Structures are given as C-alpha cells and as structure tokens.
Amino acid sequence: MQPEPAVAPARMAVSDEQTVAALRAGDERAFRDLFARSYPMMKRVARAYVASDAVAEEIVQETWMAIVTGIDRFEGRSALGTWIFSILTNQAKTHSAREKRAVPFSCVAPSDPDEPAVDPDRFQKDDDAWPGHWATPPRPWQKPERRLLSLEARDHLKAALAKLPDRQRMIVGLRDIEGHSAEEVCDLLGLSQENQRVLLHRGRSRLRAALEDYLDAPDV
Amino acid sequence: MHNSDPPHNGHSASEFGLTVDEVTCQQFVELVTEYFERALQARTMSQVEEHLVMCDWCVNYVEQMQATVASLRELGPEHTPEPPDSVLGVLRARRAGGP
Numbered sequence: 001m002q003p004e005p006a007v008a009p010a011r012m013a014v015s016d017e018q019t020v021a022a023l024r025a026g027d028e029r030a031f032r033d034l035f036a037r038s039y040p041m042m043k044r045v046a047r048a049y050v051a052s053d054a055v056a057e058e059i060v061q062e063t064w065m066a067i068v069t070g071i072d073r074f075e076g077r078s079a080l081g082t083w084i085f086s087i088l089t090n091q092a093k094t095h096s097a098r099e100k101r102a103v104p105f106s107c108v109a110p111s112d113p114d115e116p117a118v119d120p121d122r123f124q125k126d127d128d129a130w131p132g133h134w135a136t137p138p139r140p141w142q143k144p145e146r147r148l149l150s151l152e153a154r155d156h157l158k159a160a161l162a163k164l165p166d167r168q169r170m171i172v173g174l175r176d177i178e179g180h181s182a183e184e185v186c187d188l189l190g191l192s193q194e195n196q197r198v199l200l201h202r203g204r205s206r207l208r209a210a211l212e213d214y215l216d217a218p219d220v
Numbered sequence: 221m222h223n224s225d226p227p228h229n230g231h232s233a234s235e236f237g238l239t240v241d242e243v244t245c246q247q248f249v250e251l252v253t254e255y256f257e258r259a260l261q262a263r264t265m266s267q268v269e270e271h272l273v274m275c276d277w278c279v280n281y282v283e284q285m286q287a288t289v290a291s292l293r294e295l296g297p298e299h300t301p302e303p304p305d306s307v308l309g310v311l312r313a314r315r316a317g318g319p
Contacts, residue, residue: 023311024314025314025315026311026312026313026314026315026316027311027315028308028311028312028315031303031307031308031311032303035300035303036300039298039300039301040297040298040300043298044298057301061304061306061307064303064304064307065304065306065307065310068307068310068311068314069310116249116250117249117250117252118246118249120246123244123245123246131244132244132245132246132247133244133245133246133275134245134277134278137245137277137280138277138280138281138284139280140280140283141283141284141287153291154291154294154295157288157291157292157295158295161292161295172292173298176289176292176293177292177293177295177296177297177298178297178298179293182257193259197253197254197257197259200253201250201252201253201254204253204285204288204289205249207288207292208284208285208288211284211287211288211291212284
C-alpha cells in the first residue's frame with residue numbers, strides 16, 4: 001500500500017473527513033461524486049507518463065482500486081487529494097518504467113534548451129533599426145469568435161494539443177481546459193510555481209502559434 | 221518579411237520619455253504568461269504595462285493568447301466514464317459488512 005506523503009501533520013479538512021468516512025462505509029454515492037470530481041485531472045496526469053489513453057485509463061482504474069481497498073489505512077496526515085495523487089503518480093511511474101519512459105516528472109531540466117515563444121526571425125535583429133521589436137508583427141484575428149468556434153478550428157487546436165510534449169499538454173489541460181488553479185496543480189503534483197509556469201508558457205505559446213498559422217492561412 | 225516602420229505605431233520612444241531598459245516585443249512575448257498570472261515583479265510589470273500602452277502589435281499578441289486560452293476552455297473537460305465494476309464491487313462488499 002502506498003504510504004502517505006511526508007507532509008506536515010494537519011487535521012483532515014471537514015470535507016475530506018466526511019468523504020473518507022463515506023468511503024469506509026461503502027457509500028457508492030459519495031464515491032461516485034469523488035470519482036467524477038477527480039477523474040479528469042487524474043486522467044490528464046496519468047497520460048503525461050504513458051504513451052496511450054488506454055494505458056492512462058488503466059492507471060486511473062488501478063489507482064481507484066488502491067484507494068477503495070486501502071482507505072482504512074489513510075490517517076489524514078495529508079489531504080485526501082494529495083494521497084490520491086501520490087498513489088496515481090506511483091502507479092504511473094511503474095507503467096512508465098515498463099514503457100522505458102522513466103523521465104523525472106517534475107523536472108523541467110535546466111539543460112532543456114530555451115524554447116522561444118515566437119520564432120526569433122519575426123523580430124528585428126541587433127543591426128536593425130529597432131532591435132527586439134516586431135519585424136513580422138501578429139495580426140488581429142479577424143472575427144475570432146466565429147472562426148475559433150468553427151469545428152475545423154477546434155479540430156486544428158485539438159491536433160496541436162495532441163502534439164505538445166507530454167508535460168506541456170498535461171499542464172495546459174489542467175489549467176486551461178479543466179480550469180484548475182496554479183496552486184492546486186502545484187500542490188497535487190509537487191511542482192514548483194516556476195516549473196508549472198514554464199510548462200504552461202511553452203504549451204500555450206505553441207498552441208497560439210498553431211492557431212495563428214491556421215487563422216492567417218488564406219481562405220480556401 | 222522585414223517591417224521598417226517604427227515599432228510603436230508611428231511614435232518614437234522619446235515622445236513617451238522611455239528609458240533604454242524598456243521591454244522589447246521579443247522580451248514581452250516571453251513574459252506574457254507571467255503577466256497573465258500576475259507573477260511579474262513590480263518594476264517589470266510597470267515596464268510591460270508601459271510597453272502595451274505603446275505597442276498595438278503586442279496588444280494583438282495578448283489578445284491572441286487570450287483567445288487561445290478561451291478556445292481551450294471551450295474544448296470541454298476530459299470525458300469521465302462510469303466507475304469500474306471491480307471498484308464498485310469493493311464498495312458494495314464494505315456496505316455489506318465485508319473488509
């Protein structure tokens with residue numbers, strides 16, 4: 001059974017206490033509520049570790065089994081969510097190791113080359129009149145509401161999202177699609193604010209560029 | 221494609237009394253996430269806000285980023301399936317007085 005993470009002892013929040021008691025009593029309604037609230041985030045996190053949606057779903061199912069069978073051993077020294085995600089990430093790392101994808105999850109390695117948000121060729125160079133300012137500036141997205149809501153634009157965005165590096169896709173998914181706060185994501189995943197922000201920045205920058213390519217293309 | 225027009229829509233830096241350490245457009249696009257997250261130090265935030273007053277192109281960039289984030293939200297959350305029968309079985313056994 002997954003030991004509870006080593007965090008400062010704290011009394012369980014009231015809602016955690018009620019949820020744990022309900023799970024121990026086999027309350028299916030309480031379980032379904034927790035499952036529905038947690039599943040999207042768990043799936044996005046698991047998917048960052050493994051090569052397919054199917055394996056990510058398997059990891060989430062294994063995690064839920066571990067939670068309901070091990071709930072009597074939860075002592076409340078950490079938040080319930082923290083415990084759940086520690087089980088999840090350990091299950092994910094086990095699968096990831098089998099896939100030989102053992103990359104440290106929380107690491108945005110200092111050696112990672114800086115990924116510019118915009119192609120440097122779009123800015124004026126040192127020997128130009130205004131170094132660092134736009135050479136090829138961004139154009140307003142005309143009538144963005146209409147085009148961005150189009151099915152084709154949405155498909156283009158989804159395709160670009162699927163191509164993001166795993167951790168960028170996960171953070172963009174958690175923050176911008178599921179709507180979790182930076183604090184929640186950092187707390188549950190053990191990320192620093194800076195690492196989380198770098199991943200979010202790089203992911204959003206790639207997606208903006210992909211949408212710009214699509215929206216600036218001449219209409220067929 | 222090189223744009224030789226002044227960067228700030230016809231105005232020169234001196235008209236705005238800017239110092240040489242103003243934020244450039246290339247710097248701004250790297251700061252935009254911190255700007256949205258309100259994570260910039262006060263002085264940098266000031267420089268960024270001054271830049272956006274003058275640079276309609278970077279305002280376009282901000283609006284593109286905002287539109288990108290809004291579009292992501294519209295994709296909708298991850299689909300949640302039914303809980304697995306095996307897990308529900310454990311809960312039912314607990315209700316029935318099992319381990």
